[in-house]
Amino acid sequence: MLEVGVLALQGDVAEHIEAARRAAEKKKIQIRLRTVRTAAELQGLQAILLPGGESTTLSLLLQKEGMLEPMKEIPALLGTCAGLILMAKHVEGKGPDQEGLELMDVQVDRNAYGSQVDSFESPLEMTGQMDLGKTRIPFIRAPKITRVGEGVAVLAKHPTTGEPVVVEQKLPGKYYLGAACHPEMVSSKMHEYFLEQMQAALKSG
C-alpha cells in the first residue's frame, strides 16, 4: 500500500485526487490517498501531489505551516504548474517571500506564457516513456521551463515552440515529475506514469 498525499491548501486538488484514484485503479496499484494541510499530516507519506493553483499563495501557506522542510524528505513528488514552480531549484520573477522546495534541477519563469488571454490547450510532443496521446492539455497562465539541468529528462515538449513542458528527475530513492501544464484536468495518464516510476524509485532506494 503506497501512502500518497495531495496538498490541499489551495488549487485544483479535486482534479489531482480524481486523476490519482483513476490511475491507481487502472494500473492496479494499491494506494492510500489523503489530503494534507499541515506539517503533521505529512508524516508517513511516500509521495505527494502538488496541485496547480497560485504559487505565491501556496508558498505563503506552506511557510506558515512549516511544511517546506518536511516535504523535502518525501521520496516522490508530482507537481503541475504552481506545483512545478514549488519544486524548481530556480524561479525567475518570484517575490522575496516566495520560498519553494528547490528540489528539481530546472529553471522556470512564472506566468511567462502571458495573461489568461494567452492561455491555451494543445496536444504535446511526447519525447519520453510517458504517453499522453493526442489529448489537448490545458496551459493556464503557465510557467515556462527555461533551463533543464543535467539529470533532468524532458518527457514532453510544446508542439510548435519545442519548449520542454513535462520533465522528470530520478535520484537514488527519489523521483520528481513536473509539468508546466495541467494533464490532471483531462487525463490520468501522467498519474499512472508517476505511480509506476515512484514504485521503481522506492525499490531502488
Next chain:
Amino acid sequence: MQTSAPIHGTFSVKSGLAQMLKGGVIMDVTTPEQAKIAQEAGAVAVMALERVPADIRREGGVARMADPLKVKEIKQAVTIPVMAKCRIGHFVEAQVLQSLQVDFIDESEVLTPADEEKHVDKWAFKVPFVCGCRDLGEALRRISEGAAMMRTKGEAGTGNIVEAMRHLRAVQRGVDEARAAMKAKNSKELARLAKEMRVDVSLVEKVAEAGRLPVVNFAAGGIATPADAALCMQMGCDGVFVGSGIFKSADPLLRAKAIVQAVAHYNDPDAIAKASEGLGDAMASIDLRTLAPENRMATRGI
C-alpha cells in the same frame, strides 16, 4: 476539430483558470498599493475596482467599469491574476476589459446594470467571465451564456453574511431537486425544472449527475471575518470573494492574511480561532432588515 496547434479561449481553458483559484480568496482592491497588500497576504487574485461596494452604496450614482489606467496600474503591481468588473449587459465595457488583458471579467450586479433585458454573450470572449447568482436557475442561465465561473451574490458592501448563506442554500436546494428527479428517473420533473429555470434540460441533467454546479462556485457578498469565509467553505463553495471586508477594516493586511488562513484550513476550528484573534474592527455593517429593496444589489440581473 483535429489540430496539433495550440488553441486559445476554449471553455476548458476559460474554466481552467477558475479551477486553479479553488480554495482561494479573491480580494477587491482600488489601488496598486492595495493590490500588493492583497498579494502579500496570499490572495489568489485581485478584483480591480474604482470603488469598493461599501462606498458605491454610500455615494450612490451610476457605478461603472474602472478607469483603464487604474486596471493597468494594478496589473503592473502584481503577478497574481487580475479581475475587473463590467456592468450587467455592458458588452463594450467587457470588450475594453478584454483589450486590457484582464484575466477574468466579473459581470457584476455591484455596478449599475446597463441592460435589464440581456446579459453579456460571454461565448464571444476569450477572457473568462464570473457572474453572480441567487439560485440554481440564475447560475445555469449565466452558464448557458458562457460564464466559466459562478459566485453566489450575497449582498455586497453590507458586511452581513446572511444573504450569502441564503444564496448558497438556494443553489444547493436546486442541485438536490435535480438529483432527486434524476434518481427517480423522473424526466417530466427534470423538464419542469429546466422550464422553470429557463435553461436547456441537458444542463439540469449535468448538474444532477455531478451533484454540483458544472463550474467552480465561489461565495461573495457580506464576508467580513475569517469565520464568515470558513462558513461559506463548509457550506460547500469552492472559494470566496471578499469585497469591502478587507480594505474597510481596521487592519487590512492582518485581516486579509487571517481570511486566507481560514479558507485554507476551513475545517479546522482551532486554526480559524487562531486566525480570528486580535484583528481589530471589522468593516461597518448593515442589518439587512433596514436596507430598502431599491438599495439591494442582489436583485439586479435576470
